[in-house]
Amino acid sequence: MSTIRPPATIGIIGGGQLGKMLSQAAKRLGYRTIILDPAAACPAAGVCDEHLVARFDDPIALAAMGSAADVITYEFENVASAPLLQLAKETAVYPDPRILHTLCHRTREKTALRKLGVKTADFIPIDDPSQLAGAVDQLGLPAILKVSEGGYDGKGQQLLSCKSDLASVSLAAHHTLEAYISFSKEISVICARNIEGEISSFPVTENIHRNYILYMSIAPARLPEETAQRAVEIAEQVVEGLAGVGAFGIEMFLQPDGEILVNEIAPRVHNSGHYTIEACHLSQFEQHIRAICGLPPGDNRLHRPAVMVNILGEGKRPAARLAGIPDLMRIPEVNLHLYGKEEVRPGRKMGHLTALADSLPLALERAGAAHRLLRWEDD
Numbered sequence: 001m002s003t004i005r006p007p008a009t010i011g012i013i014g015g016g017q018l019g020k021m022l023s024q025a026a027k028r029l030g031y032r033t034i035i036l037d038p039a040a041a042c043p044a045a046g047v048c049d050e051h052l053v054a055r056f057d058d059p060i061a062l063a064a065m066g067s068a069a070d071v072i073t074y075e076f077e078n079v080a081s082a083p084l085l086q087l088a089k090e091t092a093v094y095p096d097p098r099i100l101h102t103l104c105h106r107t108r109e110k111t112a113l114r115k116l117g118v119k120t121a122d123f124i125p126i127d128d129p130s131q132l133a134g135a136v137d138q139l140g141l142p143a144i145l146k147v148s149e150g151g152y153d154g155k156g157q158q159l160l161s162c163k164s165d166l167a168s169v170s171l172a173a174h175h176t177l178e179a180y181i182s183f184s185k186e187i188s189v190i191c192a193r194n195i196e197g198e199i200s201s202f203p204v205t206e207n208i209h210r211n212y213i214l215y216m217s218i219a220p221a222r223l224p225e226e227t228a229q230r231a232v233e234i235a236e237q238v239v240e241g242l243a244g245v246g247a248f249g250i251e252m253f254l255q256p257d258g259e260i261l262v263n264e265i266a267p268r269v270h271n272s273g274h275y276t277i278e279a280c281h282l283s284q285f286e287q288h289i290r291a292i293c294g295l296p297p298g299d300n301r302l303h304r305p306a307v308m309v310n311i312l313g314e315g316k317r318p319a320a321r322l323a324g325i326p327d328l329m330r331i332p333e334v335n336l337h338l339y340g341k342e343e344v345r346p347g348r349k350m351g352h353l354t355a356l357a358d359s360l361p362l363a364l365e366r367a368g369a370a371h372r373l374l375r376w377e378d379d
């Protein structure tokens with residue numbers, strides 16, 4: 001397959017913050033972008049050449065994207081794979097929608113990982129509420145019950161600590177019961193593979209979650225070199241094994257005994273890779289665009305220690321402004337990214353900040369100080 005050269009058109013399904021940053025990276029390289037997103041004011045709306053305002057599975061909009069775009073990608077995994085499989089008959093769609101079909105369902109995803117020889121938490125599919133009690137007996141407690149499809153930021157997850165928790169469980173959809181992992185760290189690797197099969201990974205990131213939502217990513221992860229190397233090897237084994245094209249976020253649990261389990265795989269750029277914009281020669285967004293256009297991966301080494309903190313919404317406000325920005329801007333080497341989402345909702349990812357420094361302790365200090373300055377005020 002030949003290289004897709006600028007000014008070719010890249011279609012991006014989803015116009016949230018990831019779609020926005022992908023579009024910005026594509027446009028910097030001289031590509032045209034078309035976004036499909038039902039929200040007229042979505043974050044990517046202002047940074048694309050064309051915006052199709054329609055549902056993600058709208059057949060007319062998808063066909064329009066198919067005829068206008070040279071290659072199509074997506075910014076999130078909760079997009080239906082069936083219409084994308086159809087679309088892929090005419091226009092290249094990366095990652096392959098068959099991979100999306102596997103990864104958007106937790107039982108299918110973990111089964112595929114195990115087939116690739118990768119370790120995961122033990123799991124049992126729950127297709128019928130009557131299976132839960134037996135599955136809990138088999139797996140033991142604590143365990144986490146996760147909706148098999150459509151969850152993100154911990155939505156659709158229920159922690160089962162003791163037998164009495166089973167009484168309050170809601171099981172309207174298919175679920176996957178997972179053994180609870182007492183990890184020592186959560187880590188991730190952004191790994192990209194291009195059309196030609198060239199593979200490259202960014203350094204391992206250490207991730208801290210609060211209420212199941214990513215709060216902070218620290219790069220490089222504070223790990224022995226050998227553990228970091230193993231994490232990269234596992235990530236590359238997964239992406240190679242799937243024959244994926246594009247950037248993938250591989251989330252892992254590091255156990256106290258040094259064993260690494262894969263938690264989940266995002267067939268897309270990933271929140272824990274935002275630090276690459278400032279801290280690496282090349283961002284995960286450009287790496288993804290290069291991969292799907294058949295261009296070589298570049299130099300993705302980290303040139304400064306970096307700490308990224310997500311800026312989440314607080315309280316439900318139809319309109320709000322962030323206070324503290326000028327003070328934040330006085331802190332050296334801190335960059336603020338606001339996604340331009342109109343409505344602030346509790347836990348909604350409204351933006352992020354990245355702090356760089358000569359040393360990781362100083363980057364952590366700067367990120368913490370910057371984040372503490374910010375608060376939402378009613379407009």
Ligand SMILES: Nc1ncnc2c1ncn2[C@@H]1O[C@H](COP(=O)(O)OP(=O)(O)OP(=O)(O)O)[C@@H](O)[C@H]1O
Nearest residue numbers: 121144151152153154155178179180181209212264
């Ligand atoms: N089996 C587990 N044992 C312990 N903690 C877990 C387990 N599964 C998930 N968690 C915790 O919950 C967080 C979110 O879980 P997971 O990544 O599976 O869900 P998600 O809703 O798909 O999140 P996202 O898509 O935002 O990464 C994990 O990063 C981890 O902190």
Ligand SMILES: [Mg+2]
Nearest residue numbers: 153251263264
């Ligand atoms: Mg996750």
